[in-house]
Amino acid sequence: LEDGLDGWLARRSASFRRNLRSAQRRTQDESVEFRWIEVEAGESAEAHFRTVLDVEARSWKGIRGEGAGDGPMLDFYLQLWPKLSGEGRLRLLLAERDGVAVGYLHGGQVGDHFRGLQFSFDHAFAHLGLGNVMQYQALSQLAASGVERYDLGSYSDYKARWGDDGLETVGLFMAPRS
Secondary structure, three states, X not given: OOOHHHHXXXXXXXXXXXXXXXXHHHHHHOOEEEEEEEOOOOHHHHHHHHHHHHHHHHOHXXXXXXXXXXXXXXXXXXXXXXXXXHOOOEEEEEEXXXXXXXXXXXXXXXXXXXXXXXXXXXXXXXXXXXXXXXXXXXXXXXXXXXXXXXXOOOOXXXXXXXXXXXXXXXXXXXXXXX
């Protein structure tokens, strides 16, 4: 994002930009609004985390039991959220319709670097392209606040459309010969 949102968008294909505009229109037609929050520690963080878990339960991942609302992922975020919010580094985007959260995206910011952690949305809103619009909304907020790098985390196919060339890492496992 070092060249801003317009620079980032210019590096996307015409098809990507067209599809994003269509998703933005559908989302607007359904009266979905977005709220960017710099989450503070305490009751506010706890309330926002409950909102995230509520949305997660209605997501395709949550419905299949593969989401961040269960098991090791839940344990991880229960430890991470208080730390990030206590340091003033937790950022949360909520997508809301009629005052009810239907999507979220959260991550941690350190200086001009943002590491996305998790995002999900209510499966009933999948037809809107809400995930794409949330990613774009987050990028817009981050670029406006001076963030130059949005780390999407580990590779997956959909992230390739959103990211530029990044750091490629390899994990090695070494064991002594017996």
